[in-house]
Structure formats: structure tokens, C-alpha cells
Amino acid sequence: NAGVTQTPKFQVLKTGQSMTLQCAQDMNHNSMYWYRQDPGMGLRLIYYSASEGTTDKGEVPNGYNVSRLNKREFSLRLESAAPSQTSVYFCATLGRPGTPNTGELFFGEGSRLTVL
Amino acid sequence: AQSVTQLDSQVPVFEEAPVELRCNYSSSVSVYLFWYVQYPNQGLQLLLKYLSGSTLVESINGFEAEFNKSQTSFHLRKPSVHISDTAEYFCAVTLGAGGTSYGKLTFGQGTILTVHP
Numbered sequence: 001n002a003g004v005t006q007t008p009k010f011q012v013l014k015t016g017q018s019m020t021l022q023c024a025q026d027m028n029h030n031s032m033y034w035y036r037q038d039p040g041m042g043l044r045l046i047y048y049s050a051s052e053g054t055t056d057k058g059e060v061p062n063g064y065n066v067s068r069l070n071k072r073e074f075s076l077r078l079e080s081a082a083p084s085q086t087s088v089y090f091c092a093t094l095g096r097p098g099t100p101n102t103g104e105l106f107f108g109e110g111s112r113l114t115v116l
Numbered sequence: 117a118q119s120v121t122q123l124d125s126q127v128p129v130f131e132e133a134p135v136e137l138r139c140n141y142s143s144s145v146s147v148y149l150f151w152y153v154q155y156p157n158q159g160l161q162l163l164l165k166y167l168s169g170s171t172l173v174e175s176i177n178g179f180e181a182e183f184n185k186s187q188t189s190f191h192l193r194k195p196s197v198h199i200s201d202t203a204e205y206f207c208a209v210t211l212g213a214g215g216t217s218y219g220k221l222t223f224g225q226g227t228i229l230t231v232h233p
Contacts, residue, residue: 004159031215031216031219033219033220040125040225040226041225042206042208042223042224042225042226043206043208043221043223044223045220045221048216048219048220050215050216056216058220059222090159090160092159092160092219094216094218097214097215102167102218103148103165103167103218104162104165105152105160105218105219105221107159107160107161108159109158109159110157110158
């Protein structure tokens with residue numbers, strides 16, 4: 001049972017390059033989220049998706065786009081990377097309402113991105 | 117918008133000593149509160165949560181937290197820590213209930229707990 005899988009785990013980009021972070025879940029959860037983690041700032045929500053085909057902005061969406069093509073996958077795209085986007089990115093899914101996992105986020109292991 | 121303050125960035129303790137990690141939030145409306153733990157090079161894992169009911173919540177590995185509405189706090193405590201508790205701990209809050217709202221969290225800055233032998 002893989003849970004939430006993120007690829008790649010590490011990536012180095014040059015300023016202006018583009019890339020996509022992939023996230024896939026096998027937990028059959030509806031809601032998925034992308035967060036970024038920076039030292040001393042905790043985690044901040046970038047985008048989220050309540051269900052297949054829907055996406056909404058979080059706290060820090062500028063410079064990012066997302067796609068939720070099916071229930072399992074939620075990707076995060078950087079169209080023109082900037083050094084300020086150097087961070088660790090986490091994908092997460094939300095436990096189903098009405099179950100013991102209500103309100104619980106299940107996180108992937110993270111993707112560490114460096115933009116030079 | 118709500119905010120979360122974790123008052124200590126680092127907490128060193130000796131094994132078997134008690135520990136308290138402090139968390140305060142700013143909101144005048146109902147909140148839902150969480151503690152997540154992150155071990156090195158891993159994602160976050162839920163430690164415990166307050167959604168409703170008893171204001172004292174406990175985890176399976178001996179941690180507990182108490183929701184104090186008057187002091188807007190949700191401090192995390194453990195009476196006796198182990199080496200394996202060394203990790204970074206995050207307090208988080210959301211105002212919304214149900215749907216996607218439980219996943220739209222505002223996190224504190226994190227507290228690194230280091231347990232020494």
C-alpha cells in the first residue's frame with residue numbers, strides 16, 4: 001500500500017525552466033492538496049482539489065498551476081521557475097468524512113526543488 | 117485570517133523527562149486544531165486532532181493536547197519522552213469544518229524536539 005507517492009524526490013532547475021511535480025494516491029480519497037515547506041515558515045497551501053476536475057487556489061498560488069485529471073493524480077507545474085520557489089513540496093490527501101480518518105491529511109515524502 | 121504561533125523553535129530535553137510544546141492561535145471563531153509530526157526526510161504524520169467533544173485529546177504514543185478556548189492555546193505534552201520522539205512538531209488550525217476545509221490548514225513554524233540520552 002503506497003499511500004501518497006511523489007515524483008521526483010529531488011530536482012535542480014535553472015531560473016526560467018519549467019517542470020511538473022507528480023502526485024498519485026491509492027487511498028481513494030477525494031480531496032488532494034499541494035503544500036510547500038520553507039525553514040521557519042511551516043507549511044503553506046499552494047492549491048487544492050476537492051474532487052476530480054476541480055481545483056482552487058490556496059494561500060500562495062502565484063507562479064504555479066495544477067491539474068487534477070483523475071481521482072488518483074494531482075500535478076503541480078512551475079511554468080518559469082524562480083529562486084523563490086526553492087522549497088520542499090508536499091502532496092497530501094484528506095481522510096474520508098465520517099471515518100476515523102476524518103480531518104486527517106496523509107502526506108507524501110516530499111519533493112525537494114532547488115532553483116538556481 | 118487565522119495565524120498559529122509556536123513559541124519555541126527548538127526544545128532540547130533528556131530522555132524520560134516531561135516536555136511541553138506550546139502552540140497559540142489567533143481566531144475569534146470556532147477552530148479545529150491539529151498536531152503533526154515530521155521525522156527526518158519524511159512527510160508529516162498526524163499526531164492528534166481536536167474537532168469536537170472533549171477538549172483533552174490523546175495520541176496512541178503518549179502525547180496529549182488540551183484545547184483551551186479562553187487562552188487560544190493547544191499545547192502538546194508528554195510526561196516522559198523517548199529518544200524516538202526526536203522530530204519536528206507542527207501545530208495547525210483551520211476554521212472550516214467538513215468538505216475540503218479540514219485540509220486547508222494554517223501551520224505554525226514548527227518546533228524541533230531533540231531528546232538526549
